[in-house]
Amino acid sequence: MPKLFSGIQPTGELHLGNYFGAITNWVELQEEHETIYCIVDLHAITSDYDPDTLRENSVEMAIDLIASGIDPEKSVLFIQSEVREHVELQWIFNTVTSYGDLTRMTQFKDKSEKADFVSAGLFDYPVLQAADILLYKASRVPVGEDQVQHVELTRRIARKFNSRFGEFFPEPEPIVGRGARIMSTADPERKMSKSDHEKHAIGLMEDEDSIWEKVKSAVTDPGESKGEEMSPGVANLFTLLELTAPKSTVEGFREDHKEGKLMYIDLKEAVYENLMGKISPVRKKKRKLMENRSHVEDLLEGGKEKARSIATGNMQEVRKMVGVGPR
RNA sequence: AGGCCUGUAGCUCAAUUGGCAGAGCGCCGGACUCCAAAUCCGAAGGUUGGGGGUUCAAGUCCUCCCGGGCCUGCCA
Numbered sequence: 001m002p003k004l005f006s007g008i009q010p011t012g013e014l015h016l017g018n019y020f021g022a023i024t025n026w027v028e029l030q031e032e033h034e035t036i037y038c039i040v041d042l043h044a045i046t047s048d049y050d051p052d053t054l055r056e057n058s059v060e061m062a063i064d065l066i067a068s069g070i071d072p073e074k075s076v077l078f079i080q081s082e083v084r085e086h087v088e089l090q091w092i093f094n095t096v097t098s099y100g101d102l103t104r105m106t107q108f109k110d111k112s113e114k115a116d117f118v119s120a121g122l123f124d125y126p127v128l129q130a131a132d133i134l135l136y137k138a139s140r141v142p143v144g145e146d147q148v149q150h151v152e153l154t155r156r157i158a159r160k161f162n163s164r165f166g167e168f169f170p171e172p173e174p175i176v177g178r179g180a181r182i183m184s185t186a187d188p189e190r191k192m193s194k195s196d197h198e199k200h201a202i203g204l205m206e207d208e209d210s211i212w213e214k215v216k217s218a219v220t221d222p223g224e225s226k227g228e229e230m231s232p233g234v235a236n237l238f239t240l241l242e243l244t245a246p247k248s249t250v251e252g253f254r255e256d257h258k259e260g261k262l263m264y265i266d267l268k269e270a271v272y273e274n275l276m277g278k279i280s281p282v283r284k285k286k287r288k289l290m291e292n293r294s295h296v297e298d299l300l301e302g303g304k305e306k307a308r309s310i311a312t313g314n315m316q317e318v319r320k321m322v323g324v325g326p327r
Numbered sequence: 328a329g330g331c332c333u334g335u336a337g338c339u340c341a342a343u344u345g346g347c348a349g350a351g352c353g354c355c356g357g358a359c360u361c362c363a364a365a366u367c368c369g370a371a372g373g374u375u376g377g378g379g380g381u382u383c384a385a386g387u388c389c390u391c392c393c394g395g396g397c398c399u400g401c402c403a
Contacts, residue, residue, distance in 0.1 A: 116395065185363095199354080220363045233363075265362040 004033040005138035005172075007040040007080065007129070010054065010061040015201040017192030019068065019279070020243050021179040025142060027069035029175075035075040036136050036307065037065065042080050042087070042128060046121040047111070063296055064204065067286035076310075078303035080132065085311040089131035090124070092322055096160040097127050101153060107146060130154035134169045135311050142175040165321040180243055185218035188232035205283055208276065215272045220264045230257070234264070237271050245274035 006026060014023065029035055039061045041054060058079050070077055080086055102108070105126055112118040129150050133141055134157070141151050151174040158169040182192045184200035194201045202214050221231035230238070234257070241250050249270060256262035289296055319325035 215362095217363065222360090222364075231364095263361045268362060 001032065001034045002140050003036065003136060003138045004029055004140040004142065004175075005036045005038065005133045005136055006142050007038040007043070007132055008061065008065075009044045010039050010041055010057040010079075011044055011049070012057065012194055013060065013206075014064045014068070014204040015192060015194055016204060016240070016275075017182040017201065019204050019282075020182050020240075021144065022142070023065065023068045023070070025179040026065075026075075029142060030071060030074045033140065036138060036310075037070055037075050037077050038080050038132060038307075039065075039078070040080045040132065043125060046119060046125050047115065048117075059293065059296060059300070062300055063286055063289045063293075066296065066299070067282050067289055068204075069282075072299045072303060076303050076306045078300060078307045082300075082304045083135075083307050083311050085135055085308075085315045086128065086131050088315060088325075089135050089318065090128045092318060092324075093127050093131050093134075093157050093161070094124065096164060097130075097153075097157055101156065102126065105149060105153070107149070126150045126153050127157070130157045133172050134158055135314060136307070137170055137314060139170045139172050140175055141172050142178065144179075145176060148174050148176060168317065168321060180239055182239065183232060183236040185214050185233075185236070188219055188236045204279060205286060211276070212272050215268050215275070216265075218268065234267075237264075237267055240271050240275060241267070244278040245270065249274070 006022075008018070008022070026035070026037060039058050041058050044054060044057075062077060062079070065077065066072065102123060108123055108125070111122060115122065126149075129147075130153060133151075133154050141154075143151055151172060155171040158171050161169055184190045184192045185202065186200040190200075192201050199214075202211055215237075218237060219233040220237070221234060238250070238253070238257075241253065253262060253267055253270065315325075316327075320327070
Protein backbone atom coordinates (compact mmCIF):
# COMPACT_ATOMS: atom_id res chain seq x y z
CA MET A 1 0.00 0.00 0.00
CA PRO A 2 1.31 3.48 -0.82
CA LYS A 3 2.43 5.55 2.10
CA LEU A 4 0.46 8.71 2.71
CA PHE A 5 1.15 11.64 5.00
CA SER A 6 -1.02 14.57 6.01
CA GLY A 7 -1.04 17.04 8.85
CA ILE A 8 -3.45 19.39 10.56
CA GLN A 9 -2.75 22.27 12.89
CA PRO A 10 -4.16 22.05 16.41
CA THR A 11 -5.75 25.47 16.27
CA GLY A 12 -9.07 24.89 17.95
CA GLU A 13 -11.84 22.52 17.08
CA LEU A 14 -12.70 21.22 13.64
CA HIS A 15 -15.24 23.07 11.54
CA LEU A 16 -17.39 21.75 8.73
CA GLY A 17 -14.87 22.89 6.15
CA ASN A 18 -12.15 20.76 7.76
CA TYR A 19 -14.48 17.89 8.33
CA PHE A 20 -16.06 17.54 4.90
CA GLY A 21 -13.08 18.98 3.07
CA ALA A 22 -10.29 16.95 4.59
CA ILE A 23 -11.08 14.63 7.45
CA THR A 24 -13.78 12.46 5.89
CA ASN A 25 -11.33 12.05 3.04
CA TRP A 26 -8.59 11.06 5.48
CA VAL A 27 -10.91 8.43 6.89
CA GLU A 28 -11.52 6.90 3.47
CA LEU A 29 -7.86 6.99 2.52
CA GLN A 30 -7.10 4.74 5.48
CA GLU A 31 -8.46 1.82 3.50
CA GLU A 32 -6.12 1.97 0.51
CA HIS A 33 -3.04 3.54 2.05
CA GLU A 34 -0.58 3.24 4.83
CA THR A 35 -1.71 6.48 6.46
CA ILE A 36 0.30 8.72 8.72
CA TYR A 37 -1.67 11.60 10.24
CA CYS A 38 0.12 14.23 12.21
CA ILE A 39 -1.06 16.99 14.51
CA VAL A 40 1.40 19.66 13.56
CA ASP A 41 1.96 21.76 16.66
CA LEU A 42 5.35 22.96 15.46
CA HIS A 43 3.61 24.58 12.53
CA ALA A 44 1.02 26.13 14.81
CA ILE A 45 3.66 28.08 16.71
CA THR A 46 4.77 29.99 13.62
CA SER A 47 1.80 32.31 14.06
CA ASP A 48 0.27 33.92 17.12
CA TYR A 49 -0.80 31.27 19.61
CA ASP A 50 -1.34 30.61 23.28
CA PRO A 51 1.27 28.31 24.90
CA ASP A 52 -1.05 27.50 27.79
CA THR A 53 -3.62 25.86 25.56
CA LEU A 54 -1.52 24.46 22.71
CA ARG A 55 -0.83 21.12 24.32
CA GLU A 56 -4.44 20.72 25.28
CA ASN A 57 -5.54 21.68 21.78
CA SER A 58 -3.25 19.04 20.35
CA VAL A 59 -4.86 16.31 22.40
CA GLU A 60 -8.29 17.70 21.64
CA MET A 61 -7.52 17.61 17.94
CA ALA A 62 -6.62 13.95 18.34
CA ILE A 63 -9.98 13.41 20.03
CA ASP A 64 -11.78 15.15 17.19
CA LEU A 65 -9.93 13.08 14.61
CA ILE A 66 -10.59 9.78 16.34
CA ALA A 67 -14.23 10.73 16.84
CA SER A 68 -14.39 11.52 13.13
CA GLY A 69 -13.21 8.06 12.22
CA ILE A 70 -9.45 8.14 12.16
CA ASP A 71 -8.56 4.74 13.51
CA PRO A 72 -5.32 4.64 15.50
CA GLU A 73 -5.05 0.97 14.63
CA LYS A 74 -5.06 1.62 10.90
CA SER A 75 -3.28 4.95 10.91
CA VAL A 76 -0.26 6.34 12.63
CA LEU A 77 -1.72 9.26 14.59
CA PHE A 78 0.69 11.40 16.58
CA ILE A 79 1.81 14.85 17.62
CA GLN A 80 4.60 16.33 15.50
CA SER A 81 6.80 17.74 18.26
CA GLU A 82 7.03 14.33 19.94
CA VAL A 83 9.17 13.08 17.09
CA ARG A 84 12.18 15.35 17.12
CA GLU A 85 13.53 14.06 13.83
CA HIS A 86 11.11 16.39 12.05
CA VAL A 87 13.18 19.33 13.12
CA GLU A 88 16.50 17.66 12.47
CA LEU A 89 15.50 16.79 8.94
CA GLN A 90 14.16 20.30 8.43
CA TRP A 91 17.57 21.72 9.17
CA ILE A 92 19.22 19.44 6.68
CA PHE A 93 16.59 20.34 4.13
CA ASN A 94 17.22 24.02 4.81
CA THR A 95 20.64 23.48 3.31
CA VAL A 96 19.28 22.08 0.06
CA THR A 97 16.37 24.50 -0.24
CA SER A 98 16.65 27.54 -2.45
CA TYR A 99 16.07 30.83 -0.69
CA GLY A 100 14.48 32.22 -3.82
CA ASP A 101 12.09 29.31 -3.89
CA LEU A 102 10.87 30.13 -0.42
CA THR A 103 10.35 33.79 -1.24
CA ARG A 104 7.96 32.70 -3.98
CA MET A 105 5.61 30.77 -1.69
CA THR A 106 2.29 32.54 -2.01
CA GLN A 107 1.05 31.40 1.37
CA PHE A 108 4.02 33.09 3.01
CA LYS A 109 3.33 36.27 1.09
CA ASP A 110 -0.30 36.21 2.20
CA LYS A 111 0.40 35.44 5.81
CA SER A 112 3.31 37.80 6.20
CA GLU A 113 1.27 40.67 4.82
CA LYS A 114 -1.36 40.16 7.48
CA ALA A 115 0.89 39.29 10.40
CA ASP A 116 2.33 42.13 12.46
CA PHE A 117 5.34 40.01 13.32
CA VAL A 118 6.85 37.84 10.62
CA SER A 119 9.09 35.18 12.11
CA ALA A 120 11.81 33.32 10.28
CA GLY A 121 9.83 30.24 11.22
CA LEU A 122 6.88 31.40 9.17
CA PHE A 123 9.20 31.81 6.22
CA ASP A 124 10.73 28.39 6.74
CA TYR A 125 7.41 26.67 7.30
CA PRO A 126 7.30 24.88 3.93
CA VAL A 127 10.66 23.25 4.65
CA LEU A 128 9.33 21.78 7.88
CA GLN A 129 6.38 20.55 5.87
CA ALA A 130 8.74 18.86 3.42
CA ALA A 131 10.51 17.23 6.36
CA ASP A 132 7.16 16.04 7.76
CA ILE A 133 6.35 14.26 4.54
CA LEU A 134 9.73 12.91 3.58
CA LEU A 135 10.74 11.80 7.06
CA TYR A 136 8.31 8.93 6.46
CA LYS A 137 9.15 8.67 2.76
CA ALA A 138 5.48 9.24 2.02
CA SER A 139 4.60 9.21 -1.66
CA ARG A 140 1.15 10.76 -1.42
CA VAL A 141 -0.07 13.88 0.31
CA PRO A 142 -3.73 14.89 0.44
CA VAL A 143 -3.82 18.68 0.56
CA GLY A 144 -5.98 21.64 -0.26
CA GLU A 145 -5.40 23.67 -3.41
CA ASP A 146 -3.47 26.22 -1.38
CA GLN A 147 -0.91 23.64 -0.31
CA VAL A 148 -0.02 22.23 -3.72
CA GLN A 149 2.81 24.70 -4.08
CA HIS A 150 4.34 23.38 -0.87
CA VAL A 151 4.17 19.80 -2.09
CA GLU A 152 5.88 20.88 -5.29
CA LEU A 153 8.60 22.45 -3.21
CA THR A 154 8.85 19.19 -1.30
CA ARG A 155 9.44 17.41 -4.60
CA ARG A 156 12.21 19.81 -5.52
CA ILE A 157 13.80 19.36 -2.11
CA ALA A 158 13.65 15.58 -2.50
CA ARG A 159 15.19 15.83 -5.97
CA LYS A 160 17.95 18.14 -4.80
CA PHE A 161 18.75 15.93 -1.84
CA ASN A 162 18.78 12.81 -3.99
CA SER A 163 21.07 14.27 -6.59
CA ARG A 164 23.41 15.69 -3.97
CA PHE A 165 23.60 12.77 -1.54
CA GLY A 166 22.18 9.80 -3.40
CA GLU A 167 18.77 8.39 -4.24
CA PHE A 168 16.75 8.20 -1.03
CA PHE A 169 13.52 10.16 -0.94
CA PRO A 170 10.45 9.66 -3.14
CA GLU A 171 8.92 12.65 -4.90
CA PRO A 172 5.49 12.79 -3.31
CA GLU A 173 2.31 13.35 -5.31
CA PRO A 174 -0.31 15.75 -4.04
CA ILE A 175 -3.87 14.42 -3.86
CA VAL A 176 -6.10 17.41 -4.47
CA GLY A 177 -9.76 18.16 -4.61
CA ARG A 178 -11.19 14.90 -3.36
CA GLY A 179 -12.85 16.59 -0.43
CA ALA A 180 -15.84 18.89 -0.59
CA ARG A 181 -15.31 22.61 -0.70
CA ILE A 182 -17.45 24.14 2.02
CA MET A 183 -17.84 27.88 1.81
CA SER A 184 -18.44 30.36 4.59
CA THR A 185 -22.13 30.73 5.39
CA ALA A 186 -21.77 34.50 5.72
CA ASP A 187 -19.53 35.03 2.71
CA PRO A 188 -20.07 32.18 0.26
CA GLU A 189 -17.39 33.52 -2.05
CA ARG A 190 -14.80 32.45 0.50
CA LYS A 191 -13.81 29.09 1.85
CA MET A 192 -14.95 28.33 5.38
CA SER A 193 -11.99 29.03 7.60
CA LYS A 194 -11.39 29.51 11.26
CA SER A 195 -8.78 32.18 10.82
CA ASP A 196 -11.01 34.82 9.26
CA HIS A 197 -14.26 35.32 11.06
CA GLU A 198 -15.15 32.73 13.60
CA LYS A 199 -18.72 33.71 12.98
CA HIS A 200 -18.70 32.19 9.53
CA ALA A 201 -17.20 28.85 10.42
CA ILE A 202 -19.54 26.23 11.81
CA GLY A 203 -17.81 24.10 14.41
CA LEU A 204 -18.30 20.37 14.20
CA MET A 205 -18.76 20.21 17.94
CA GLU A 206 -20.56 23.53 18.35
CA ASP A 207 -23.83 23.48 20.27
CA GLU A 208 -26.97 22.82 18.30
CA ASP A 209 -28.66 26.20 18.74
CA SER A 210 -25.59 27.95 17.54
CA ILE A 211 -25.30 25.72 14.48
CA TRP A 212 -28.94 26.40 13.64
CA GLU A 213 -28.40 30.15 13.99
CA LYS A 214 -25.53 29.98 11.55
CA VAL A 215 -27.33 27.80 9.04
CA LYS A 216 -30.41 29.98 9.28
CA SER A 217 -28.45 33.16 8.75
CA ALA A 218 -26.51 31.74 5.80
CA VAL A 219 -26.40 34.11 2.86
CA THR A 220 -28.74 33.12 0.01
CA ASP A 221 -30.16 35.42 -2.67
CA PRO A 222 -33.42 37.32 -3.32
CA GLY A 223 -34.96 34.11 -4.67
CA GLU A 224 -35.72 35.61 -8.04
CA SER A 225 -33.35 33.51 -10.09
CA LYS A 226 -35.26 30.50 -11.34
CA GLY A 227 -33.88 27.61 -13.32
CA GLU A 228 -30.26 26.60 -13.63
CA GLU A 229 -28.61 29.61 -12.07
CA MET A 230 -27.74 29.11 -8.43
CA SER A 231 -26.14 31.72 -6.21
CA PRO A 232 -22.98 30.68 -4.36
CA GLY A 233 -24.73 30.75 -1.00
CA VAL A 234 -27.53 28.49 -2.14
CA ALA A 235 -25.07 26.20 -3.90
CA ASN A 236 -23.17 25.90 -0.65
CA LEU A 237 -26.32 24.83 1.18
CA PHE A 238 -26.94 22.24 -1.51
CA THR A 239 -23.39 20.99 -1.08
CA LEU A 240 -24.03 20.47 2.60
CA LEU A 241 -27.33 18.77 1.84
CA GLU A 242 -25.69 16.42 -0.63
CA LEU A 243 -23.11 15.45 1.96
CA THR A 244 -25.66 14.67 4.61
CA ALA A 245 -29.08 13.84 3.13
CA PRO A 246 -30.54 10.96 1.08
CA LYS A 247 -30.52 11.46 -2.69
CA SER A 248 -34.29 11.70 -2.88
CA THR A 249 -34.33 14.60 -0.45
CA VAL A 250 -31.71 16.46 -2.45
CA GLU A 251 -33.57 15.81 -5.70
CA GLY A 252 -36.78 17.15 -4.21
CA PHE A 253 -35.17 20.41 -3.24
CA ARG A 254 -33.44 20.66 -6.60
CA GLU A 255 -36.76 20.34 -8.37
CA ASP A 256 -38.27 23.04 -6.19
CA HIS A 257 -35.35 25.30 -6.92
CA LYS A 258 -35.58 24.72 -10.66
CA GLU A 259 -39.26 25.62 -10.59
CA GLY A 260 -38.55 28.66 -8.50
CA LYS A 261 -40.76 27.61 -5.64
CA LEU A 262 -38.07 26.73 -3.15
CA MET A 263 -38.47 28.36 0.25
CA TYR A 264 -34.95 28.83 1.54
CA ILE A 265 -36.05 28.44 5.13
CA ASP A 266 -37.19 24.92 4.25
CA LEU A 267 -33.86 24.19 2.63
CA LYS A 268 -32.07 25.51 5.68
CA GLU A 269 -34.14 23.39 8.01
CA ALA A 270 -33.39 20.32 5.91
CA VAL A 271 -29.69 21.15 5.86
CA TYR A 272 -29.71 21.57 9.61
CA GLU A 273 -31.65 18.36 10.31
CA ASN A 274 -29.59 16.20 8.00
CA LEU A 275 -26.34 17.78 9.08
CA MET A 276 -27.08 17.07 12.71
CA GLY A 277 -28.08 13.53 11.79
CA LYS A 278 -24.79 13.04 10.03
CA ILE A 279 -22.51 14.53 12.63
CA SER A 280 -24.25 13.55 15.84
CA PRO A 281 -22.50 10.14 16.00
CA VAL A 282 -19.19 11.97 15.76
CA ARG A 283 -20.28 14.36 18.48
CA LYS A 284 -21.38 11.50 20.70
CA LYS A 285 -18.13 9.69 20.19
CA LYS A 286 -16.22 12.80 21.10
CA ARG A 287 -18.14 13.17 24.34
CA LYS A 288 -17.24 9.61 25.23
CA LEU A 289 -13.58 10.13 24.41
CA MET A 290 -13.52 13.32 26.48
CA GLU A 291 -14.48 11.27 29.52
CA ASN A 292 -11.48 9.10 28.96
CA ARG A 293 -8.75 11.45 28.01
CA SER A 294 -5.97 9.29 29.30
CA HIS A 295 -7.00 6.60 26.85
CA VAL A 296 -6.51 9.08 24.02
CA GLU A 297 -3.15 10.02 25.43
CA ASP A 298 -2.21 6.36 25.43
CA LEU A 299 -3.26 6.10 21.81
CA LEU A 300 -1.10 9.12 20.98
CA GLU A 301 1.78 7.52 22.84
CA GLY A 302 1.37 4.45 20.66
CA GLY A 303 1.24 6.61 17.55
CA LYS A 304 4.40 8.38 18.61
CA GLU A 305 6.23 5.08 18.99
CA LYS A 306 5.16 3.91 15.55
CA ALA A 307 6.10 7.23 13.96
CA ARG A 308 9.38 7.28 15.76
CA SER A 309 10.40 3.82 14.64
CA ILE A 310 10.05 4.90 11.01
CA ALA A 311 11.61 8.29 11.60
CA THR A 312 14.68 7.18 13.49
CA GLY A 313 15.49 4.56 10.88
CA ASN A 314 15.25 7.02 8.04
CA MET A 315 17.17 9.70 9.88
CA GLN A 316 19.99 7.30 10.56
CA GLU A 317 20.32 6.77 6.83
CA VAL A 318 20.11 10.48 6.16
CA ARG A 319 22.83 11.29 8.69
CA LYS A 320 25.05 8.72 7.11
CA MET A 321 24.52 10.17 3.66
CA VAL A 322 25.00 13.75 4.79
CA GLY A 323 27.94 12.99 7.02
CA VAL A 324 26.69 14.32 10.33
CA GLY A 325 25.32 13.30 13.65
CA PRO A 326 25.45 10.28 15.89
CA ARG A 327 25.81 7.03 14.04
C1' A B 328 26.41 48.07 18.69
C1' G B 329 24.41 52.93 17.31
C1' G B 330 20.48 56.05 15.10
C1' C B 331 15.36 57.07 13.53
C1' C B 332 10.05 55.93 13.50
C1' U B 333 5.94 53.57 15.84
C1' G B 334 1.97 51.35 19.56
C1' U B 335 -5.46 54.79 20.56
C1' A B 336 -12.35 50.19 20.12
C1' G B 337 -12.23 43.59 16.78
C1' C B 338 -9.87 46.32 12.07
C1' U B 339 -8.21 51.10 9.57
C1' C B 340 -7.26 55.50 11.62
C1' A B 341 -8.60 60.76 13.96
C1' A B 342 -8.13 63.86 18.42
C1' U B 343 -5.84 71.92 17.58
C1' U B 344 -1.05 75.03 22.13
C1' G B 345 -1.45 69.87 27.18
C1' G B 346 -8.24 70.98 27.99
C1' C B 347 -14.84 66.06 28.15
C1' A B 348 -11.08 59.87 23.88
C1' G B 349 -13.94 60.07 18.41
C1' A B 350 -15.23 58.36 13.18
C1' G B 351 -15.63 54.69 9.34
C1' C B 352 -15.90 49.59 8.80
C1' G B 353 -16.99 45.15 11.56
C1' C B 354 -19.68 42.80 15.71
C1' C B 355 -24.46 42.61 18.51
C1' G B 356 -29.99 43.88 18.74
C1' G B 357 -34.39 45.55 16.00
C1' A B 358 -37.29 46.75 11.32
C1' C B 359 -37.70 44.66 6.35
C1' U B 360 -37.25 39.37 4.19
C1' C B 361 -39.99 32.52 3.22
C1' C B 362 -34.45 32.64 5.26
C1' A B 363 -30.58 35.67 4.16
C1' A B 364 -28.18 39.93 1.53
C1' A B 365 -28.75 45.15 0.63
C1' U B 366 -31.05 49.26 3.18
C1' C B 367 -32.95 51.81 7.57
C1' C B 368 -33.09 52.32 13.08
C1' G B 369 -30.57 51.31 17.70
C1' A B 370 -26.92 49.59 21.18
C1' A B 371 -22.40 47.84 22.98
C1' G B 372 -17.46 48.29 22.62
C1' G B 373 -11.23 51.70 25.75
C1' U B 374 -6.29 50.55 31.95
C1' U B 375 -4.82 55.32 24.67
C1' G B 376 1.15 48.78 25.14
C1' G B 377 2.91 48.91 30.79
C1' G B 378 5.24 51.41 35.19
C1' G B 379 6.87 56.00 37.16
C1' G B 380 7.22 61.46 36.77
C1' U B 381 5.92 66.94 35.49
C1' U B 382 1.07 69.61 35.64
C1' C B 383 -4.99 72.31 38.20
C1' A B 384 -5.29 68.96 33.86
C1' A B 385 -1.37 63.99 29.91
C1' G B 386 -3.35 59.96 24.13
C1' U B 387 -0.23 64.48 23.75
C1' C B 388 5.61 66.50 27.65
C1' C B 389 9.86 63.71 30.51
C1' U B 390 11.71 58.79 31.98
C1' C B 391 12.21 53.54 32.24
C1' C B 392 10.29 48.83 30.51
C1' C B 393 7.66 45.76 26.74
C1' G B 394 6.27 45.05 21.55
C1' G B 395 6.78 46.25 16.19
C1' G B 396 9.23 48.53 11.76
C1' C B 397 13.31 50.96 9.13
C1' C B 398 18.49 52.74 8.49
C1' U B 399 23.74 52.30 9.57
C1' G B 400 27.54 48.36 10.40
C1' C B 401 32.67 51.93 5.97
C1' C B 402 37.73 54.52 6.97
C1' A B 403 40.39 55.86 11.19
